[in-house]
Amino acid sequence: MNILFVADPLESFKIYKDTTFAMMREAQRRGHTVAACEPAHIVWARGGKVQATVRSLRLTGEADAWFDVVDTPTLELHTFDAVIMRKDPPFDSEFFYATHLLEQAEREGAKVFNKPRALRDHPEKLAIMEFPQFIGPTLVTRDPQAVRAFHAEHRDIILKPLDGMGGTGIFRVKDDGLNLGAIIETLNQDGTQTLMVQKFLPAISEGDKRVLVIGGKPVPYCLARIPQGGEVRGNLAAGGKGVAQAITAADRAIAEALGPILAARGLLLVGLDVIGTHLTEINVTSPTCFQEITDQTGFDVAAMFLDALEAATAA
CATH class of the missing domain: 3.30.470.20 (ATP-grasp fold, B domain)
Structure with a gap:
């Protein structure tokens, strides 16, 4: 197979722990060819198909100079056997636009994993709402009073933004309610931002x-x-x-x-x-x-x- 990885810059990879690198390494071990691009490299114009200038790669097995660029062709995405979307969060406007470009590539015959529409339909914190039987007490709101009522009921809570990653912006408020108001203001931004509140799980x-x-x-x-x-x-x-x-x-x-x-x-x-x-x-x-x-x-x-x-x- 010829596989394209849509990812962050290769130079930013920490290959001792990077999952995308592990995928590339296994793909090359099996004899598949590997290429990479960033979302910014994906282009569409009327009369043509979704394409990208990619870096065809050979993994070296070295810790530092871990890849060689064999070629840098501009290719239509549907010509790859698989396109793997591995751009890290945040799921911002540019990520959103990239999913639409990838969905157009799907219409042209590309096989994209994870599916672009599914990426849009499953925001990582809100997707749990579909499966309430498996989650603890949870509130999604932009109403400060609703957050205070949730704290009054559960006494020990976690507050977090809906667009955070890697633990950023997560706060715990215990029974004493210390700094609850300030934390709500920080995350809620005067009622303009929705946040998630969950009962603290020991x-x-x-x-x-x-x-x-x-x-x-x-x-x-x-x-x-x-x-x-x-x-x-x-x-x-x-x-x-x-x-x-x-x-x-x-x-x-x-x-x-x-x-x-x-x-x-x-x-x-x-x-x-x-x-x-x-x-x-x-x-x-x-x-x-x-x-x-x-x-x-x-x-x-x-x-x-x-x-x-x-x-x-x-x-």
Whole structure:
């Protein structure tokens, strides 16, 4: 196969942990050709098809100069066997526009993973609303009084913006309500921004688990991201410690319930965030943790992904 990765600049990759790199490495190991571009390189003009100036790559196996650019052709996206959208959040206007360009490429015959429409239809924090049976007490609002009432009921809560990533903008307010007003003002911006409020889950001390679902099936191991020191956030970007472990029966039940539904919508790879037995987020833009799980357990997550990709492109 000839595979195009739409991603962040290659020079920004931390290849010792980058999931997109792990996908590329496994693809090349299987004899597939690999190319990459950034969303900014995708172009459409009337009378033509969606195209991009790409970098055809050869991975070197070196830690520093980890790729060679073989060629930089301008190619129509439908000429690739698979286009993998791996641009990191935030899901801003430019990400949104990129999904529309990729959807046009689909109309022209391209096979895009994850499906562009599905990326738009599953905002990572709000997608859990469809599955209330698996989530804890949750409120989505821009009304400060509704937030205060939620705190009065649950006494220990987490507040977060809907467009954050890596744990940015997450606050915990305990029973004393200290700084609740200031936090609401910061996130709510005088009633102009919607935020999410959730009951604090003490099981976060055991980790915020990333449960990967590939082709509708759960990876048998997850990465528990455990908060360190006095931090409430387990995100690796916020200093959390990643510990790979076998998924629990509750993890599997959530993954097996959601997996086939999400896969049928064109979501080949999904990252479910689970605290204790509760689903907290559904990550679809560029789920990570492949290398951490593989390094600690020996289970080859990238191989499972390539198996699913090969099957999806052959369908």
